[in-house]
Amino acid sequence: MHADxxxxxxxxxxxxxxxxxxxxxxxDIAPQRLHEAMRYAVLDGGKRVRPLLxxxxxxxxxxxxxxxxxxxxxxxxxHAYSLVHDDMPCMDDDVLRRGKPTCHKQYDEATALLAGDxxxxxxxxxxxxHRLNGDAARQLEMVRLLAMASGSRGMAGGQAIDxxxxxxxxxxxxxxxxxxxxxxxxxxxxxxxxxxxGSRLEAAQMDRLDHFGKLIGLAFQVVDxxxxxxxxxxxxxxxxxxxxxxxxxxYVSLLGIQGARDMAQRLHREALESLAEFGGAAQRLxxxxxxxxxxxx
Ligand code: GRG
Numbered sequence: 001m002h003a004d005x006x007x008x009x010x011x012x013x014x015x016x017x018x019x020x021x022x023x024x025x026x027x028d029i030a031p032q033r034l035h036e037a038m039r040y041a042v043l044d045g046g047k048r049v050r051p052l053l054x055x056x057x058x059x060x061x062x063x064x065x066x067x068x069x070x071x072x073x074x075x076x077x078x079h080a081y082s083l084v085h086d087d088m089p090c091m092d093d094d095v096l097r098r099g100k101p102t103c104h105k106q107y108d109e110a111t112a113l114l115a116g117d118x119x120x121x122x123x124x125x126x127x128x129x130h131r132l133n134g135d136a137a138r139q140l141e142m143v144r145l146l147a148m149a150s151g152s153r154g155m156a157g158g159q160a161i162d163x164x165x166x167x168x169x170x171x172x173x174x175x176x177x178x179x180x181x182x183x184x185x186x187x188x189x190x191x192x193x194x195x196x197x198g199s200r201l202e203a204a205q206m207d208r209l210d211h212f213g214k215l216i217g218l219a220f221q222v223v224d225x226x227x228x229x230x231x232x233x234x235x236x237x238x239x240x241x242x243x244x245x246x247x248x249x250x251y252v253s254l255l256g257i258q259g260a261r262d263m264a265q266r267l268h269r270e271a272l273e274s275l276a277e278f279g280g281a282a283q284r285l286x287x288x289x290x291x292x293x294x295x296x297x
Contacts, residue, residue, distance in 0.1 A: 008284065008287075009052060012051070020043060021039075023070070023126060024043070024122075025122075034111060038115045040115075041103045041116075045237070046098055047297070048076065049292065051075065052288055053213075053288055054072035055072060055194060055284070056287075057192070058071075058194040058195065058198055060282055060285065061194070061195045061198025067197040068197045071197050072194065074193070075189060077126070078150050078186060080119055081115075082186075083098075084102070084103045085116045088113070089104070094239055095239070096238050097237070100237075120150070124143060124147070133197065141196070146193065149186050155182055157181050166248055168249065180214065183217055183218075183221045183224070184217030184218055184220075187216065188213035188214055191212065191213040219264050219268050226261060227295075228240060229244070229257065267293075271289050
């Protein structure tokens, strides 16, 4: 990682931690245990890839930082809720997340369920109560975009397909369809929401950003599958080897490790091509694409 990019990431991550601390309900306000669990699930952990993508897209569109902070927080709250629910016994049944006990292990299942629910609704509350765009209709479009990305035709739908595919063999297009929804939709939304906070881009430019998001979201998942096989639990901060243990179809089970790596490289290349027209303004997005594909955790 280039030193300038590294320090940008570190500065954004630390700034964003403060933003989240402020936006989450205080732990001393009733119901304390629920608020504590929400903060436990969100704070002090995670790579913050989606917020970083929102920041980079916001920079490209000349957005005010305070606006992108809120949009990025909304996306991260949805992501955190999805991890809390995914880790529960009715889904992936895991005990470790972000190097800590999962939310239902630290608290209890009912609290984890409610914490996830409340994080999800808080995300939409934030989008509704902060001024994120001078044009109210465009801000409403942002709310719709996040709802679509999170719901049955986005992340939750992808998760449903994932749960139904355990023990089955999927074709490559079927696997791709699942991941474009489960992982890709929110990554795509992060980029578009960041851009929405800035000055209006042409429709064709938004399409290019969306295409970039689609490709890099898929690359993120392909790399995730490779890491699940190759990295250890301590490095990942979550249980390694879960996919094979759960008999889940993955890019590695379909293409082999080298095939999956080649696919990630191809997606990476195509993602960068879709940014060509933006020139230097998309430099942070390019660096994030590199990070997503080259990451080791
Ligand atoms: C419960 C509706 C619902 C959806 C769950 C995101 C998800 C859908 C499940 C998580 C399981 C998983 C391992 C998905 C694959 C890729 C992924 C989203 C990994 C976790 O995201 P990172 O690596 O996590 O960005 P951090 O902790 O860094 O934020």
